[in-house]
Amino acid sequence: xxxxxxxxxxxxxxxxxxxxxxxxxxxxxxxxxxxxxxxxxxxxxxxxxxxxxxxxxxxxxxxxxxxxxxxxxxxxxxxxxxxxxxxxxxxxxxxxxxxxxxxxxxxxxxxxxxxxxxxxxxxxxxxxxxxxxxxxxxxxxxxxxxxxxxxxxxxxxxxxxxxxxxxxxxxxxxxxxxxxxxxxxxxxxxxxxxxxxxxxxxxxxxxxxxxxxxxxxxxxxxxxxxxxxxxxxxxxxxxxxxxxxxxxxxxxxxxxxxxxxxxxxxxxxxxxxxxxxxxx
Amino acid sequence: xxxxxxxxxxxxxxxxxxxxxxxxxxxxxxxxxxxxxxxxxxxxxxxxxxxxxxxxxxxxxxxxxxxxxxxxxxxxxxxxxxxxxxxxxxxxxxxxxxxxxxxxxxxxxxxxxxxxxxxxxxxxxxxxxxxxxxxxxxxxxxxxxxxxxxxxxxxxxxxxxxxxxxxxxxxxxxxxxxxxxxxxxxxxxxxxxxxxxxxxxxxxxxxxxxxxxxxxxxxxxxxxxxxxxxxxxxxxxxxxxxxxxxxxxxxxxxxxxxx
Numbered sequence: 183x184x185x186x187x188x189x190x191x192x193x194x195x196x197x198x199x200x201x202x203x204x205x206x207x208x209x210x211x212x213x214x215x216x217x218x219x220x221x222x223x224x225x226x227x228x229x230x231x232x233x234x235x236x237x238x239x240x241x242x243x244x245x246x247x248x249x250x251x252x253x254x255x256x257x258x259x260x261x262x263x264x265x266x267x268x269x270x271x272x273x274x275x276x277x278x279x280x281x282x283x284x285x286x287x288x289x290x291x292x293x294x295x296x297x298x299x300x301x302x303x304x305x306x307x308x309x310x311x312x313x314x315x316x317x318x319x320x321x322x323x324x325x326x327x328x329x330x331x332x333x334x335x336x337x338x339x340x341x342x343x344x345x346x347x348x349x350x351x352x353x354x355x356x357x358x359x360x361x362x363x364x365x366x367x368x369x370x371x372x373x374x375x376x377x378x379x380x381x382x383x384x385x386x387x388x389x390x391x392x393x394x395x396x397x398x399x400x401x402x403x404x405x406x407x408x409x410x411x412x413x414x415x416x417x418x419x420x421x422x423x424x425x426x427x428x429x430x431x432x433x434x435x436x437x438x439x440x441x442x443x444x445x446x447x448x449x450x451x452x453x454x455x456x457x458x459x460x461x462x
Numbered sequence: 463x464x465x466x467x468x469x470x471x472x473x474x475x476x477x478x479x480x481x482x483x484x485x486x487x488x489x490x491x492x493x494x495x496x497x498x499x500x501x502x503x504x505x506x507x508x509x510x511x512x513x514x515x516x517x518x519x520x521x522x523x524x525x526x527x528x529x530x531x532x533x534x535x536x537x538x539x540x541x542x543x544x545x546x547x548x549x550x551x552x553x554x555x556x557x558x559x560x561x562x563x564x565x566x567x568x569x570x571x572x573x574x575x576x577x578x579x580x581x582x583x584x585x586x587x588x589x590x591x592x593x594x595x596x597x598x599x600x601x602x603x604x605x606x607x608x609x610x611x612x613x614x615x616x617x618x619x620x621x622x623x624x625x626x627x628x629x630x631x632x633x634x635x636x637x638x639x640x641x642x643x644x645x646x647x648x649x650x651x652x653x654x655x656x657x658x659x660x661x662x663x664x665x666x667x668x669x670x671x672x673x674x675x676x677x678x679x680x681x682x683x684x685x686x687x688x689x690x691x692x693x694x695x696x697x698x699x700x701x702x703x704x705x706x707x708x709x710x711x712x713x714x715x716x717x718x719x720x721x
Contacts, residue, residue, distance in 0.1 A: 222547075222548045222549065222550060223550075225548060225550075225587065226586075226587040226588055226589055226590075227588065227589050227590030227591075228585075228586060228587070228588065228590065228617065228657055228660045228662075229586070229660040229661070230586075230587070231590070232660050249546075249547030249548050249549070250547060251547050253466075253470075254470070255463065255466055255467040255470040255471065259546070259547055262546075262547055262548060265548075284470055285547050286547065287467070287470035287471040287473070287474040288467075288471055288474070289543065290471070290474040290475070290478055290543060291543065291544040291545055291546060291547060292474060292477055292478065292507050292544070293507070293510045293511065293514070293544050293547065293549045293552070294503065294506045294507055294510060296470075296473065296477075296503070298466065298469065298470060298473075299466070299469055299486065301465070301466070303463050303465055303466050304463070304466050306463075307463045307466060331498075331499040331502045331503065332483075332487055332488060332491070332496060332499040332500070332503075333487075333488045334469065334486050334487060334488065335485075335486055335487070335488050336486055368493065369491065369493065369494075369499075370488075370491065371491075371492060397498070397501075397502060398494050398498045398501075399493035399494035399498065400491075400493065400494045400498050400499060400502055402502055
């Protein structure tokens with residue numbers, strides 16, 4: 183089987199590929215830089231894996247995890263990690279990413295992306311786990327900044343500083359989710375520009391863009407809307423400070439027609455190209 | 463990491479068990495109260511688990527209706543914690559739960575339909591297995607056939623029921639004709655779940671074939687399983703069942719019994 187490049191993602195715009203679009207993408211092979219899928223849907227064989235391998239014949243693939251729980255207060259789930267390892271062996275992804283969050287505390291597993299206090303203790307803990315993952319996979323892991331609805335009073339640093347130090351200690355990359363940063367800016371009063379300054383530009387390997395929804399004044403990272411103008415603005419700021427990187431449109435709920443997703447992708451692609459033009 | 467452990471455990475109890483947020487969680491947000499934030503996390507927690515159950519049990523949801531299914535999942539989620547970061551692992555206990563769920567007591571077939579759906583869910587996500595190596599099998603001298611230990615595919619499950627669960631399942635698949643008739647007096651059903659060309663399928667096995675396959679799945683030798691089946695079902699046709707399950711990709715490997 184021939185596969186397109188797998189060492190790095192192309193510096194173009196891609197889409198999060200979800201079930202409703204599998205068939206259309208495989209039949210029409212739209213012009214797309216790359217696609218990203220959620221790891222856990224492909225742990226095992228059968229139809230999901232076969233579909234992903236067909237996609238992989240035409241596009242570079244990024245594997246994006248939602249279940250590893252890098253900051254969980256429990257031993258790293260070795261079965262989960264082995265399943266990811268097997269998937270990487272077969273798919274040869276161009277990038278592998280996880281979130282800066284936790285999902286397990288003792289006996290309780292919460293299948294969500296949960297925030298934690300940014301302390302030195304947490305930093306050592308997460309760094310150790312990122313190292314374990316990178317060692318097992320034999321490759322760099324990208325770690326994504328989180329969208330949060332609450333914060334901890336005893337955090338000793340900002341999320342940006344935490345990520346920056348994490349990359350320094352482990353050599354991991356950063357998946358910069360611009361919408362998550364915007365959500366935190368609005369919800370928690372996070373200083374977005376300080377975040378962008380805090381993270382080392384060379385460690386940023388990918389951007390995410392998505393739409394949120396609002397519940398009782400709280401911005402919730404639902405991935406069920408187009409990218410809002412304020413998030414596009416923040417993306418443009420990130421492009422100016424950090425530079426162009428592979429950029430993904432995520433849409434996970436109330437998933438629209440592929441054409442709408444492709445339109446969103448084109449907007450990101452246009453901004454990436456404008457950015458390149460400025461640099462020249 | 464004792465402090466982190468405490469923080470996460472306390473936050474987990476706030477989300478799952480409804481405890482008040484600890485004093486370590488900030489209480490002042492510009493646009494909403496901390497109760498709203500906690501509400502979002504609680505809602506995400508239950509919503510994600512509900513969606514996982516709806517994904518694994520689409521037939522149950524059709525049989526009882528969306529509102530009733532939501533009542534069921536709400537109680538199920540209260541009783542069963544998730545144990546894996548992979549949401550596809552959630553919901554294995556549904557059959558036992560449904561059997562005890564008072565409002566659904568009249569739907570006597572529901573627990574077995576749930577067991578069949580969970581088997582299908584597991585079959586969908588099961589690992590691939592190599593096809594049975596018929597060349598290697600042909601090298602076994604016939605005199606040793608009785609000592610063969612046959613291995614079934616990780617996607618293969620046998621679900622036995624007093625109710626026509628396979629017919630119920632087929633009638634509620636996408637694209638099934640709506641005007642079905644299910645005869646509840648038609649006796650027991652042995653639903654065989656397998657995966658062929660990556661498609662999860664449900665077949666019905668005769669009582670004798672199911673009894674035999676259950677023996678094979680328990681790891682007893684071909685000779686023992688066949689003898690035990692023939693004792694109860696003198697008309698048991700080994701060749702027919704073998705042909706059937708090999709065609710469906712149920713058998714993936716074999717070894718010889720150790721004596």
